[in-house]
Amino acid sequence: MVTTVGIDMGIQTVKVVVLKDRQVVARAKGFSGFEPTKAAEEVFVQALDAAKVAREEVSLVLSTGSGMDMAPYSNGTVSMMGADARAGVFLIPTARTVVDVGAEEARAVKCDERGIMMDFVVNERCAAGAGTFIEAMARALEVKMEEMGPLSLKAERASPINASCVIFGESDVVSLIHRQESKPEIARAVFDAMADRISSMVHRLGINPDVALVGGVAKDVGFIASLKRKLGLEILVPEYPEFVGALGAALTATSRAKGASK
Amino acid sequence: MKSQSAEKKYLPDMPQKEVEELNASVKAASERIMADNIERMKKTDPNRPAAMQYFDEVSNFFGMRQKEIQEAKAQGRKVIGYLCVFAPIELILAADAIPVRVNSGWYDTSKLGDRIVPVEVCPVIRSTIGAKMIDLSPYLELSDAVISTLTCDGQTKLSEILSDAKQMWIMTPPRVKDSAQSLHLWKEEIKAIKTQIEKLTGNKITPKKLKEAIETMQKATKAFRRLQDLRKGNPVIMGRDAMLVNQMSMWDDIKRWTKKTEALCDELEKRAEKNEWACPPDTPRVIVTGTPMFWPDNWKLPTLIEEATPQGILVGDELCSSDRVLYDPVGIDEWTMDDMINGIAERYLMASTCPCFTSKDGNEDRVNWLLNKVKDTKAQGVIYYVIRGCMLYAMEYSRVKKALDKVDIPVYYLDTEYTREDVGQMKTRVEAFLEMLSARVDF
Ligand code: SF4
Numbered sequence: 001m002v003t004t005v006g007i008d009m010g011i012q013t014v015k016v017v018v019l020k021d022r023q024v025v026a027r028a029k030g031f032s033g034f035e036p037t038k039a040a041e042e043v044f045v046q047a048l049d050a051a052k053v054a055r056e057e058v059s060l061v062l063s064t065g066s067g068m069d070m071a072p073y074s075n076g077t078v079s080m081m082g083a084d085a086r087a088g089v090f091l092i093p094t095a096r097t098v099v100d101v102g103a104e105e106a107r108a109v110k111c112d113e114r115g116i117m118m119d120f121v122v123n124e125r126c127a128a129g130a131g132t133f134i135e136a137m138a139r140a141l142e143v144k145m146e147e148m149g150p151l152s153l154k155a156e157r158a159s160p161i162n163a164s165c166v167i168f169g170e171s172d173v174v175s176l177i178h179r180q181e182s183k184p185e186i187a188r189a190v191f192d193a194m195a196d197r198i199s200s201m202v203h204r205l206g207i208n209p210d211v212a213l214v215g216g217v218a219k220d221v222g223f224i225a226s227l228k229r230k231l232g233l234e235i236l237v238p239e240y241p242e243f244v245g246a247l248g249a250a251l252t253a254t255s256r257a258k259g260a261s262k
Numbered sequence: 263m264k265s266q267s268a269e270k271k272y273l274p275d276m277p278q279k280e281v282e283e284l285n286a287s288v289k290a291a292s293e294r295i296m297a298d299n300i301e302r303m304k305k306t307d308p309n310r311p312a313a314m315q316y317f318d319e320v321s322n323f324f325g326m327r328q329k330e331i332q333e334a335k336a337q338g339r340k341v342i343g344y345l346c347v348f349a350p351i352e353l354i355l356a357a358d359a360i361p362v363r364v365n366s367g368w369y370d371t372s373k374l375g376d377r378i379v380p381v382e383v384c385p386v387i388r389s390t391i392g393a394k395m396i397d398l399s400p401y402l403e404l405s406d407a408v409i410s411t412l413t414c415d416g417q418t419k420l421s422e423i424l425s426d427a428k429q430m431w432i433m434t435p436p437r438v439k440d441s442a443q444s445l446h447l448w449k450e451e452i453k454a455i456k457t458q459i460e461k462l463t464g465n466k467i468t469p470k471k472l473k474e475a476i477e478t479m480q481k482a483t484k485a486f487r488r489l490q491d492l493r494k495g496n497p498v499i500m501g502r503d504a505m506l507v508n509q510m511s512m513w514d515d516i517k518r519w520t521k522k523t524e525a526l527c528d529e530l531e532k533r534a535e536k537n538e539w540a541c542p543p544d545t546p547r548v549i550v551t552g553t554p555m556f557w558p559d560n561w562k563l564p565t566l567i568e569e570a571t572p573q574g575i576l577v578g579d580e581l582c583s584s585d586r587v588l589y590d591p592v593g594i595d596e597w598t599m600d601d602m603i604n605g606i607a608e609r610y611l612m613a614s615t616c617p618c619f620t621s622k623d624g625n626e627d628r629v630n631w632l633l634n635k636v637k638d639t640k641a642q643g644v645i646y647y648v649i650r651g652c653m654l655y656a657m658e659y660s661r662v663k664k665a666l667d668k669v670d671i672p673v674y675y676l677d678t679e680y681t682r683e684d685v686g687q688m689k690t691r692v693e694a695f696l697e698m699l700s701a702r703v704d705f
Contacts, residue, residue: 080694
């Protein structure tokens, strides 16, 4: 039996997945904070405890995510795109495009049936296509971030947000509020603007169904609905989408540990 | 500052003190970067060819080559700078002048260029302007005249801006190669430049002199191609090393450069016989194409590729700052003056794969050149490099991608700026791309 661990060092959160022979035995998550390495150590221990696995039993630890080089206990790294492809196809075997929307970055990966990435695009250093945009807009609307999605589903139509930049978007939202547009409609406009950016990114890659949506933002019902409309496709979301990066790293670790090249 | 006319149209009147201070600080930074680049190249290939030491030496902008040119100038020789590989080097050599390329690869000076042109302008252009503002580039400063070819809007306006400080000779290449008028027009441009060169140097370009110069360049081309051929097999040399050699051909004395390159090739051949490789033979093989990359700052992509985990090796490029520079020799049937001028005109126009061209069936030369290069070097992937503001290369991407898709060669569009700040982001992308290339082979 091979036990492996994947650590995803994200900008906002650290995620850890423990696998025993490609079966998930534990997941754990924590905020990255100012000392991501320390935070990751804690989450790592938490995950091993939950899995009832001793440190010595772990054959290989691989890290991924923007802070992958800061990961503790790591024996190597896997690119975020590689991890997305690997775990995306593992969870949704029909997926050939995996869209990952995280806190500050979004990417789309084209993959084959083995979960090998064949091509990828990354959004151009712009938070308007990622989770923090929803956060900023929720602030402007004075609602909780978790409420944005359900709120947007109540909208009958969308109010347009012109600029999808966080800063300009925020002032757009303010002017929409002044125009006394309803909150649900504004919330929907926010998701539409985001989905616009993500879908043009996916189009640049070439749409290759099935499309799986992963990453923290994949839990947002509002965003899923908007992206579905924009792409005109069913969007498949796995359970625990925010753990896909960590899972991909752990799966890669299993293959490497078994010597089956990667 | 040696300014052309008293009144400058573009360049600001900067206090001498500011110029000196900025010059000193950017120069110091540049010296550090040059040394660092070379250090890293040595570290990547601990068994780096001994012959590289010579090229390391010439690569110092503020070193022996600068002094040599200064001395030659003191003895009356003229220096002719150029901004683009359309400049006919043979004519410069035939008039006993010294050709030097003067595009800037300094990141820091692009910020100075922002004082004159908007940040949206191609950084190569902004950085060249900035270098002039603080008299940083020894080669630009030493140039008695600069040949500027109007290949894009950036180059066009750059010529105007530099004319505040330098005598600029403008060449307009036709934008369509396959029309009857084009070669004719271009031949006239070549003749006009010949006249300019003769006037400046006071040396007549005789058939005998021109023949000699063409032969000198043909020899250089041969050495150049020999090096490119050696990169087609198992990795005998890292890509950055080869790139440095290629770039130095634009600054060094070309006869000496040819000898040194031949010596390098001899060494590489011996290594190949002994199966001594610069990196493991199964290292993913990459080609880069797009906006030119200039020593020393704009060395970040090749560095990222060859220092990445997993590591990659640059086995060739399609850049007008490297593998394209000396690839094509002038072809001559009969050594008459007219035939030689014809040969030069054809070599600089028809063989060029600059994206500035268009034609009724599309500018196929560049795509074909790239496809051949991919095949020849057994490259597994292509990185399409564009610095923001460089429209020609950015706009040709989709076509190049389609052509590469057809032969199942993955290509990644990597856009960046003249800055070190995005190295982290670039690294993520380059590493993912290399990981993809290795996964494709050995899953
Ligand atoms: S790099 Fe591109 S935009 Fe810049 S000068 Fe060259 S062709 Fe023009």
